Amino acid sequence: MRVLLDHNIPHELRRLFPKDHDVYTAQFLGWEDYEDGELLNAAMDNNFAVLVTMDTSLPYQRNIDSFSLGVVVLDVHPATPDVLTSRMDRLVEACSRAASAREVVTLN
Template sequence: MKVLLDHDVPHGLRLPLTGKHEVATAQYQGWADFDDESLIAAAEGQFDALITLDTNLAHQQNLGSRKLGVVVVDLHPVVPSHLKASLGKIRSALAMIGEKPGVVVVREGDIDRLEA
């Protein structure tokens, strides 16, 4: 699965997610200045999933018609060590996206698929 890390996701998550996934960052792709809509449009067709910390993205963008799956990581505090401790949940969310594209939210206690 090809995964794109949004601008707000620490680059340190890229390496731990590689292995099963090919992971790139928005900055590496040259998309650091893209707004959400432009980033999603650019990623669609090149990536299978976008990982973001932007909890409003699913409500601000029309993602139901997109082929790009989105994993929204809603964890606090947003620090690399806390995100790395939640890698198992993030991997599970990516597996859910692999089965059926859509929006999956990773929270402290659970993983939820948002219905379009």
């Protein structure tokens, strides 16, 4: 599964995904300055199955249904590496669910 981590997700998190997940960051791809719509279009055009973001307003600003990819919104506080790492199993599961249903999944 191809997973895109938004610019607000720590780069180090990508190494914690299972080996069968092909994980990239927006920064690595040079997309860190893209607006939401541009990022969603770029993700779709590059065959990403899911976008992981901490932008809790994204589902309300964009019609996610018009994009053929899933979105996982991490609504986690505090968003420290330790807290994010402790939720990796749930994040991987949320990515699978969001990608297969092409829907938004919020993870607290």
